[in-house]
Structure formats: structure tokens, C-alpha cells
Amino acid sequence: MSASEGWSDARVETAVAVLLRLGVGVASTLVAFGGAVYVARHGAEAPRYGAFRGEPMELTTVAGILHGARAGSGRALIQLGLLTLIATPIARVAFSLLTFALQRDWMYVIVTFIVLSLLLLSVTGHLS
Amino acid sequence: MNVVELSGLIGVASIFAGLLGSLTGLGGGVVIIPVLTLAFGVDLRYAIGASLVSVIATSSGAAAAYIKEGYINLRIGMLLEVATTLGAIAGASLAAIVPVNAIAIVFGVVLLYSAYLSHRPHVKGEPAAPERWALRFRLDSAVPTLDGPRPYHVRRLHIGFGLMGLAGALSGLLGIGSGAVKVLALDQAMQLPFKVSTTTSNFMIGVTAAASAGVYLSRGYIDPGLAMPVTLGVLLGSLLGARLLVATSSRRLRVVFSAVVFVLAVQMAYGGVMGRF
Numbered sequence: 001m002s003a004s005e006g007w008s009d010a011r012v013e014t015a016v017a018v019l020l021r022l023g024v025g026v027a028s029t030l031v032a033f034g035g036a037v038y039v040a041r042h043g044a045e046a047p048r049y050g051a052f053r054g055e056p057m058e059l060t061t062v063a064g065i066l067h068g069a070r071a072g073s074g075r076a077l078i079q080l081g082l083l084t085l086i087a088t089p090i091a092r093v094a095f096s097l098l099t100f101a102l103q104r105d106w107m108y109v110i111v112t113f114i115v116l117s118l119l120l121l122s123v124t125g126h127l128s
Numbered sequence: 129m130n131v132v133e134l135s136g137l138i139g140v141a142s143i144f145a146g147l148l149g150s151l152t153g154l155g156g157g158v159v160i161i162p163v164l165t166l167a168f169g170v171d172l173r174y175a176i177g178a179s180l181v182s183v184i185a186t187s188s189g190a191a192a193a194y195i196k197e198g199y200i201n202l203r204i205g206m207l208l209e210v211a212t213t214l215g216a217i218a219g220a221s222l223a224a225i226v227p228v229n230a231i232a233i234v235f236g237v238v239l240l241y242s243a244y245l246s247h248r249p250h251v252k253g254e255p256a257a258p259e260r261w262a263l264r265f266r267l268d269s270a271v272p273t274l275d276g277p278r279p280y281h282v283r284r285l286h287i288g289f290g291l292m293g294l295a296g297a298l299s300g301l302l303g304i305g306s307g308a309v310k311v312l313a314l315d316q317a318m319q320l321p322f323k324v325s326t327t328t329s330n331f332m333i334g335v336t337a338a339a340s341a342g343v344y345l346s347r348g349y350i351d352p353g354l355a356m357p358v359t360l361g362v363l364l365g366s367l368l369g370a371r372l373l374v375a376t377s378s379r380r381l382r383v384v385f386s387a388v389v390f391v392l393a394v395q396m397a398y399g400g401v402m403g404r405f
Contacts, residue, residue, distance in 0.1 A: 013195045020192040024185055028360060035135070035356040043132040047353060052171040054348035061346065078352035079345075082181045082359065086341045088188045089334035093209075096202060107265070112206050115335070118213040122342030127217050 012099055016092060023088030027081045034069075034077025041074060061125060083123075090119045131353065138168060139357035146186065146365020151372065152385045153246050155333070156362035157183045157304040158239050162392040165232075165405065170354065172228045172405050176303030177349035180341040182362035183305045187334035189363060190370065191327075198272050199327040201320070204282065207265055208292040208313070209332055213339040215296025220343035223301050228405045235302050236397025242308035243389050256319075261285040271321045280321055288318040292332075300340040305333035 058064040059079050068076025093116050100108040121127050129137075141163050142156075149156035157179040164175040194200065223231065262268055262282035270277035282288075291313035295306040307329055314325035344350050399405060 013198070017192045017195045020188045020195075024188050024192070024363070027185070028363060031356055031359055034352065035360070038353060038356070039132055039135060042353075044130050047129070047131050047134050049134075049168070049170040049174050049351065049354050052173050055351060056348070059350075059352060060348045075352040078356045079350070082341075082350060082352070082355055083345070085181055085184050085188075085359070086338050086345070089184060089338040092188075092191075093206075093335060096206060099202075108203060108206060111210060115206060115209045115213055118210075118217065119335070119339055119342065122213075122217055122220075122339050123345070125342070125346030127221070127343055127346075 016095060019091060019095060020088060023084060023091060027085035027088065030081030030084060031078050032081075034074050034079075034081055036074075037072070037077060038074030062123070086123055090116070090123065093119060134168070135353070135357045138164070138354070139361040141167065142182070142358045142361025143365040143368070146182070146362035146367075147369045147372070148365075148385055148388065149362070150186070150366040150369025152243070152389055153307070154239075154242055154389060155183060155305040155307050156186055156366055158242065159389065159392065160358060160362055161235065161303060162239075162396050164354075164358070166392075166395055166399065172231060173223070173349045174351050174354055176223065176231075177341075177344045177351065178355040178358040179303040180337050180344055181350065181355050182359045183299075183303070183337040184334050184341060185359055185363040186366040187305060187330055187337065189367065190330055191334060193370075194327045194330060197323070197327065199321075199323045200331050201267070201269050201324055201328050202331075203265065203269075204267050204314070204318075204320070204324075205328045205331050205335075207267070208289060209335050211289045211292035212296035212299070212310075212332055212336040215293040215298075216300035216336045216339040217296075217343060219297035219300025219302075220340040220347075221300075222297070223344075223349075224347060226301070229400045229403050231301060232400030232405045233397050234298075234400075235304075236393045236395075236400065238298055238302060238304070239389065239393035239396065243386055243393065245308045245312055247386065256281060256283055259283055259285070269324075271324055278321075280324070281319075283319045284317050288313045291317055296336050296339070299333075299336045300343070303340070303344075305337060307333055 058068045065079045069080040097112040145159040146156040149159045164170040267282040270279040295309035299306040310329040
């Protein structure tokens with residue numbers, strides 16, 4: 001029932017809390033930094049959120065975002081922050097998989113694996 | 129209006145949306161979407177994309193604080209997450225086909241119903257015997273109280289699972305956390321202790337929104353220029369709201385906020401019926 005074999009409940013909880021705070025912290029910092037770069041470069045332009053166009057490939061795929069962020073694009077840096085944000089709950093699910101595995105709770109290893117697979121397929125663009 | 133001015137205004141509006149969402153317990157997503165579309169003329173799909181990422185931010189931020197309290201039932205959360213992620217992916221895929229005005233109408237109706245649900249008293253049935261499926265999935269657990277752990281049994285898993293599928297689909301279609309429907313499933317259908325319901329629901333909201341956000345990101349519905357002020361603003365607002373909630377638990381304040389939410393919901397549904405989106 002409890003995580004007495006190896007990982008104590010308290011230790012797992014602390015680790016998950018740290019993981020979540022770190023994820024949100026890193027993500028917000030990236031978004032704020034990317035936002036500053038974007039506003040500094042394009043602040044005087046007219047925004048176009050009224051009509052839907054869809055974002056270009058550089059801002060919709062993991063590889064495209066990483067490439068743009070390395071080139072210092074403000075919009076790509078924001079997108080990298082948002083990707084980090086999306087990755088935070090996914091990392092938590094991955095962490096739960098590990099916890100269930102350490103507890104030898106195989107039924108929930110399978111359940112968690114299903115959830116994790118769906119999340120990874122979604123974020124890598126295999127479901128759209 | 130240029131990018132600086134619009135980002136600033138949207139950022140301020142998002143702080144208020146996050147504040148309102150956390151004080152009413154409905155979440156920032158349901159407030160920021162009507163504000164972006166009705167007040168700023170943002171395309172509904174961009175608004176939904178921006179809202180989804182802000183939902184993940186507030187859920188993860190709040191979860192970090194909840195975890196230590198030890199109420200979350202991770203097994204229940206993970207098992208039902210199979211239903212919500214499948215629902216979320218289906219809902220997000222549906223969003224590409226369903227006309228935008230129809231989405232606005234569904235949004236208004238769901239927002240009204242969520243506001244109604246959050247005001248209903250929590251009626252608990254008599255403690256019942258353990259149920260077969262709950263036993264098979266080893267879901268029964270105990271909630272920490274001042275007198276030590278109090279055990280509880282999980283009821284009607286099938287209804288909870290179905291409702292969670294619906295909650296996921298609404299989350300994917302409308303870009304909200306669907307917290308009200310999730311708490312309905314956990315608290316009412318499955319009869320979990322209220323604290324277990326709210327904390328487990330909060331955990332699930334982040335995972336569900338991540339499933340939808342993945343689809344929205346690859347579809348090109350997440351615009352960084354818009355998502356930037358929305359995410360930072362809603363996160364800041366909800367953190368402020370959590371502080372305020374501890375300091376002031378004024379009922380009158382909540383009634384005023386609920387009235388605002390009611391007006392937003394009616395505006396969304398009306399705009400959808402009139403074909404404004």
C-alpha cells in the first residue's frame with residue numbers, strides 16, 4: 001500500500017513538489033525572457049490575433065522551437081517556455097511511473113504507461 | 129494598438145482573470161477566454177490555445193503547495209487520467225472540425241453549469257461497503273484527519289470514468305481545466321472526501337491540459353505573442369488569489385465574482401448564437 005519499499009511517501013512528495021516548482025519557474029522565466037526579446041524587437045508592430053492564420057512550422061514542432069530558440073528568436077524562446085510548461089505535468093506522470101515501478105505496483109505501472117504514451121504522442125504532434 | 133500596448137493590456141486583464149478564477153474556484157481559463165475574445169477581439173482558437181497553457185501553469189503551481197497535505201489519491205488520479213487524456217485528445221481534434229460559433233455556445237453553457245455546480249452544497253451519501261471495481265484497482269485509501277487516518281471507499285468507478293472522459297473532451301474542445309466536472313465526478317459520483325476530490329482534480333487538470341495543449345501546439349493554435357502575457361498574467365493572478373483566499377473568505381465577494389462569470393457566460397453563448405466569432 002505505502003511506498004515503504006525504498007522511497008518513503010514524504011521523500012516522493014518533496015521530490016514532486018520540487019519538480020513542479022522548478023518546471024513552472026523555468027517555464028515562466030523563459031516566457032518572460034523570450035517576451036522581453038520579442039517586445040524589444042517587434043513592440044511597435046501591429047499584432048494580428050483577430051484572424052486565425054495558424055503558426056509556422058518553426059513554432060509548432062519540438063525540433064523547430066529548439067532550433068529557433070538557439071538562434072535567439074523571441075517568439076521561439078516564449079514557445080520553448082510554453083513547451084517546458086507542457087512538459088511539467090508530463091514529467092510528473094513519468095515520475096509517478098517510476099514510483100509505481102519502485103513499489104512493484106505493476107498494474108499501475110501499466111496504467112501510468114498508457115497515460116504517458118498518450119501525452120508524449122500528443123506533444124510530439126502524432127495525434128493532430 | 130501595437131504589440132507593447134496590447135501585450136500590457138492583455139497582461140493586466142489576465143491578472144484579473146487569474147484572480148477571479150482562483151477566488152471563484154473555476155480556474156483562470158474560463159475567465160480569460162471570454163475576456164480575450166469579447167474585449168480584445170482575439171480569434172477563439174488562439175484564445176483557447178493561450179488559456180490551455182495558463183491552465184497548466186496554475187495547476188502545477190497550486191499542486192506544488194497541495195502535495196504536502198497528503199490528500200491526493202494518485203491511483204485514482206492516474207486511472208481516471210486514462211479517460212481524461214483520451215477525452216482531451218478527442219476534444220482537441222474535434223475543435224478543428226466544429227464551427228467556432230458552436231464552440232462559443234458550448235463554452236457559455238459549460239461555464240454557466242460550472243458556476244452552478246461550484247455553488248451547490250456537497251451532499252454526501254451514507255458510507256457504503258467497498259465496491260468490486262474499486263477493490264480490483266485498489267483505489268480505497270485513507271484521508272489524514274486530526275484523529276489520524278480515516279479510511280474511505282471509492283464508489284461508482286464506471287460513472288466517474290465516464291464523467292472524466294467528458295471532462296477531458298470539454299477541456300480539449302474549450303481550452304479550460306474542467307475542474308467543476310472533475311470535482312463532480314470525484315466528489316459526487318465516486319463519493320470521495322472533499323479535500324481528496326479537489327486536490328486530485330487539480331493534479332488531473334494539469335495532465336489533461338497538457339494532453340490538449342500538445343495537439344493545439346502542433347496545430348499552430350498557440351501563438352507565443354498572445355500566450356506570453358496570458359500565461360504570466362493568469363499565473364500571477366492566481367497566486368495572488370490563493371493568498372487573498374486565505375486572508376478574506378468573504379461570501380459577498382464570491383457572489384459578486386460569480387455574477388461577473390454569469391455575465392461572461394451569457395455573452396459567450398449569445399455571441400455564438402449571433403455568429404459573432
